[in-house]
Amino acid sequence: MRIEELTWPEFEELKKHVDTVILPIGSVEAHGRHLPLGTDVFAPLEIGKRVEERLHGLGVEVLMAPPVWYGHTFVLDVYPGTINVASDALKAYVREIMREFAAEGFRRIVLLNGHGGNHSPLVLAAEEVAEEFPEVEIWLINWWIDFREDILSICSSQGHAGQDETSVMLAIRPELVKMENARGERRSSRVRVIRKDIGRELFPDGVNDDPSLATAEKGEAILSVVSEKIARLIAGEG
Template sequence: MYMENLTWDEFNEIKKKIDTVILPIGSVEAHGKHLPLGTDVFAPVEIAKRVEAKLREKGKEILIAPPIWYGHSFVLDVFPGTINVKADTLRRYVRDVMAEFAEEGFRKIILLNGHGGNYYPLVEAAEEVARRYNVEVWLINWWIDFREDILSICSSQGHAGEDETSVILAIKPELVKMEKAEGEKRTSKVRKIRKDIALELFPNGVNDDPRGATKEKGEAILEVISKKIARFILED
């Protein structure tokens, strides 16, 4: 059930029956020359949609909130199209959104995150809200928390790599330009923080080889992740 499609009085009635809301969060940023800037939002939004459908089959309803599009993307900000917001700005913004859901009476808020740079701001926001309200916050980073499942499907993982590219091929194939897909895995022995570090570690906005990506792999990833998240919610 999508919140943005409801009137206020419909929402007021629905919140009496539903205690869980999923808030997709991503980033608008470079994902190589082959993936769209909205990749980090498209993925969690699709996963939320599939989770909601699986739960509905089991007789449980949840609310899907409108996504938060802009995230903290200091590293990729060197590339055109990356819209970076400061970590503290994101923390305070997400904190306030969650606080509003808590005030509305929701008791479980699931932050379904699609972007690595958001991780620490989201943890801090969740801690603030959990301290103040009688609410439980789940932070799910789909590519991290289900890494073993993903690597049983793909040969590698990485920013704009085989796993992400496969997922977008499954969601929005018309936006993927596989003829421009190229990249390699690069690492650093220590965490380097420099305004142009992406040119070293993310050449062309990629950190992996995306050429092995397929729609079928993407469907498999989306299925296993949504199935597990739905099960976690039902078993909680």
Template sequence: MRMEELTWPEFESLKERVNTVIIPIGSVEAHGKHLPLGTDVFAPLEIARRVEERLRGLGVEVLTAPPVWYGHTFVLNVYPGTINVGGDAFKAYVREIIKEFAAEGFRRIILLNGHGGNYSPLVLAAEEVTVDFPETEIWLINWWLDFREDILSICSSQGHAGQDETSVMLAIRPELVKMENARGEKRSSKVRIIKKDIGKELFPEGVNDDPSLATVEKGEAILSVVSEKIARLIAGDT
């Protein structure tokens, strides 16, 4: 159930029987020359849709909130189209969103995150909210990271704009994927280096992996296993 499609009386009624809200969170940023800038939002939005569908089959209702499109993306800010929100501002903004849902009475708030740079600010935002709302449980789910073993049983590698993300986008929005431009390589550093243009070194052309082996079938398999496991986690704790 999409929150933005409800009237306020419908929302008020829903709160009486639904205690869980899913907030898809991502980023607008470069994903190589083959994926759209909104990849990190498209993925959690689709996963949330599939989670809700699976839960409905189990007799469990959840609410899906409008997504948070812009995120903290310092590293990829070297590429055009990346809209970076500073860590403090992003944390404060998301904290207020979480706080409002807690004040509305939701006892489980799931931050379904699609972007790695959001991780630390999201943890801090959640921690601050729980001080004022100790009865509220906040889950932070990073879909590509928390289910990495499952994804690597489907893909031979994963990474930013890599085989896994590209496969997922082929399954979700194939018309936006330009596979003729899908190329890249895996880059890493022995320690975390923070400097202004580090993105050019670790993410050449906005990619950190080889996306050329991505397929629709792999994307469907990833979406299926991730949504199934998240749905089971929610249903088992309801």
């Protein structure tokens, strides 16, 4: 059930027996020359939809919140179309959203994150809300990290705009993927370097992996295993 599609009386009634809300969070940023800027939102939205469907089949109801589209993406801000939100602003914004859900009576808030740069601001926001509402449990799920072993059993590599993300997008929004432009390589640094233009070095053309082996079949397999595992965790069967 999507919150934005409910009337307030419907929302009030659902709160009586639904204690979990899922909040997808992503970013608008460069994902190579082949993926859309909204990749980091499209993925958690689809995962959340599938999680809700699986939970419904298990007799568990959750509410799906509208997504937070913009995120903290300092490194990729060197590329056009990347909309970077300062970490303090993101932390404060998501904190206030979670405070409202907590005040509404939800006892579990699942942050379904699709973007790596959001991780630290989200942890800090969750800690502040947990301090204020000790009865509330907040989950931070970074789908590509928390289920890395499963993903690497499907893909031979993963990375920003890489084989895994490109496969997922081929499965859910193939009309937005330009596979003729899907190229890249893995880059790394021995230490974390923070510099305004470091994105051009570590993410040439906005990519850090080779996406050329991506397929819709791999994407469907990733979406299936990730959504199934998240659903079972929420249902208490994980």
